[in-house]
Amino acid sequence: MTAVIPTIVTSSTAGFQPAFKPVTTKDRHICSLAAIATIASTNIEDVWKRAEELGLPKVGPFYHLIDEHLITALFAKYSWVATVWKESEKPSQLPDLCIALVDYDADWExxxxxxxxRAKCSHDEKTVEYIIDPTAIRQELVIRTDITTLAPAWYIGVHPMNKTSSPGKK
Structure with a gap:
């Protein structure tokens, strides 16, 4: 599957259909992997497998190992480029596609x-900003447009990897 950031979401006056199919989990410790799976259009099991190939242990504590280096490497496996962590004070500072940290605790990091x-609606020229929350406690909270109440504190931007052509013969 080719990595691409959808710029338009299917919509009507009644609402919109997210461009990404949510991958959800009840395990609060793998929300990062579920977010990656959502953007990569795959499942958590596949992301787990690739994370283990990159050094994530199969058993034992792992949460502290899910850092920007692992996240970047995982996205690369799916032809996406991930940036470094960047601070955010408001949703307008976020790129069109990213994974973000909400309910952030600065003491525990x-x-x-x-x-x-963020994308344009198909039925008019309005822009919709929404969050897919893989560990939402209720189904109706998985896809949310009330972004300011979630206050993303940090984010990693994500964009498709540029494919380079192989060099020609000299």
């Missing part, structure tokens, strides 16, 4: 990973 996407 932890938060909940969500997918943020």
């Amino acid at each position: 932890v938060g909940r990973y969500v997918v943020f996407h």
